[in-house]
Amino acid sequence: MKYKLIDVASVIRSKNSGPYELTFDVIFKDFDMYNKVKAAKAIDEKAFCRLYNIPESDIIKLVYFDPAKAVKVTIVRALGETDVYGAQQHAPLMKYEFEL
Numbered sequence: 001m002k003y004k005l006i007d008v009a010s011v012i013r014s015k016n017s018g019p020y021e022l023t024f025d026v027i028f029k030d031f032d033m034y035n036k037v038k039a040a041k042a043i044d045e046k047a048f049c050r051l052y053n054i055p056e057s058d059i060i061k062l063v064y065f066d067p068a069k070a071v072k073v074t075i076v077r078a079l080g081e082t083d084v085y086g087a088q089q090h091a092p093l094m095k096y097e098f099e100l
Helices: 031-040 045-052
Strands: 002-004 009-016 021-028 059-065 070-076 097-099
Touching: 021 031, 031 070, 045 059, 045 070
Parallel strands: none
Antiparallel strands: 002 097, 009 021, 021 070, 059 070
16 A cells, blocks of 8 residues: 555654754654554665665664654755755655555
8 A cells, every 4th residue: 555654644854963964753643654664664765865866875874763653864964955954854755655
């Protein structure tokens, strides 16, 4: 079955995690969907790189964080990027679709 991330997540956001890094958080509405996404690795390095058109070497860390039913991805911040707070970089994730 095909899902839209925006339909199964309660929070999709991006933020600074230092002057050279951005962090993305996806917090799921329920543990059932979170566990399915985690088991299927529906959000992984390859998918994230395709979505953001970046090389895998730009991903610093991708972690599934069970207590918060969340996925956290930290990447190298693009040179010349002008979003001071990093708060507007999550838009591509809002259009992300995956199959389980």
